Amino acid sequence: MSAPTLREDLVELQVDSVTLAFGGLRALDDVSFTVEPGTVHALIGPNGAGKSSCFNVISGVYRATSGRVRFGDTELTGQRPHRLAKLGIGRAFQNTALSPHSTVLDNVMLGRHALTTGGFLSCGLRLPWTVRQERRHTERAVEICEFLGLGKVLHAPVAALSYGAAKRTDVARALAIEPTLLLLDEPAAGMNAVETAEMAATIRDLRDALGISILLVEHDMNLVMGIADRVTVLDFGKRIADGTPSEVQADPEVVKAYLGSGSEDA
Numbered sequence: 623m624s625a626p627t628l629r630e631d632l633v634e635l636q637v638d639s640v641t642l643a644f645g646g647l648r649a650l651d652d653v654s655f656t657v658e659p660g661t662v663h664a665l666i667g668p669n670g671a672g673k674s675s676c677f678n679v680i681s682g683v684y685r686a687t688s689g690r691v692r693f694g695d696t697e698l699t700g701q702r703p704h705r706l707a708k709l710g711i712g713r714a715f716q717n718t719a720l721s722p723h724s725t726v727l728d729n730v731m732l733g734r735h736a737l738t739t740g741g742f743l744s745c746g747l748r749l750p751w752t753v754r755q756e757r758r759h760t761e762r763a764v765e766i767c768e769f770l771g772l773g774k775v776l777h778a779p780v781a782a783l784s785y786g787a788a789k790r791t792d793v794a795r796a797l798a799i800e801p802t803l804l805l806l807d808e809p810a811a812g813m814n815a816v817e818t819a820e821m822a823a824t825i826r827d828l829r830d831a832l833g834i835s836i837l838l839v840e841h842d843m844n845l846v847m848g849i850a851d852r853v854t855v856l857d858f859g860k861r862i863a864d865g866t867p868s869e870v871q872a873d874p875e876v877v878k879a880y881l882g883s884g885s886e887d888a
């Protein structure tokens with residue numbers, strides 16, 4: 623994929639003292655961290671730690687009870703999820719957001735529609751400039767698919783793909799909006815060891831080739847240790863650690879949280 627090694631339009635994502643309460647339960651309790659431009663930042667923690675809640679606050683699915691989320695100068699707090707694409711934030715989902723009977727390419731092109739400027743009438747009339755624009759978008763979608771190792775399955779329906787390839791298609795769909803920040807929700811969930819290693823390599827390649835920022839939520843501590851520049855650890859809704867992978871791995875509170883959870887990821 624042709625791409626600049628460093629984008630100049632990157633901004634930081636700031637999660638600032640976010641609390642999210644469901645009745646008496648604080649899914650997030652005064653959580654703060656910053657995703658620096660051009661880094662892979664992992665948000666980890668045992669079951670029920672608040673990772674998905676945090677992701678949902680960032681992407682506008684939940685509204686924080688207090689605190690704020692900023693993307694550069696833009697306030698994300700209270701933005702609707704569909705606004706994210708316009709702000710340059712792409713999101714891949716834990717269970718994928720794909721149409722199973724459409725092809726890989728069609729799914730990625732759907733993600734690209736946020737960038738299409740042609741209106742209903744001009745597209746319907748197939749005016750020359752909309753045809754040219756569509757061709758350009760298709761070429762870029764193909765490039766993105768090839769970068770993610772999907773070049774041979776462009777015209778296959780998503781339902782026919784392996785689990786790993788379907789997850790990569792969802793990442794391609796999220797990348798199709800040319801995001802400066804990519805949100806990945808448990809990208810390796812349900813994958814076998816080979817698929818997990820491939821996904822880890824893909825995430826590293828994305829940062830290195832595109833220079834974008836990536837925030838990933840992940841349960842698997844081993845996966846993030848190899849690919850993250852920085853790690854924030856949640857437990858029972860609170861931030862218990864924030865640092866480099868080796869710093870958080872050596873943190874006694876993190877070790878205790880993972881051992882206490884009975885997780886095999888410790």
Ligand SMILES: Nc1ncnc2c1ncn2[C@@H]1O[C@H](COP(=O)(O)OP(=O)(O)OP(=O)(O)O)[C@@H](O)[C@H]1O
Nearest residue numbers: 644647649667668669670671672673674675676841
């Ligand atoms: N919509 C909701 N209503 C009530 N409680 C919720 C809701 N969503 C999450 N919770 C609670 O908030 C806490 C944090 O849940 P969350 O799903 O954010 O954790 P998680 O770290 O993503 O867990 P997992 O790794 O198991 O997905 C849990 O106690 C959960 O039961």
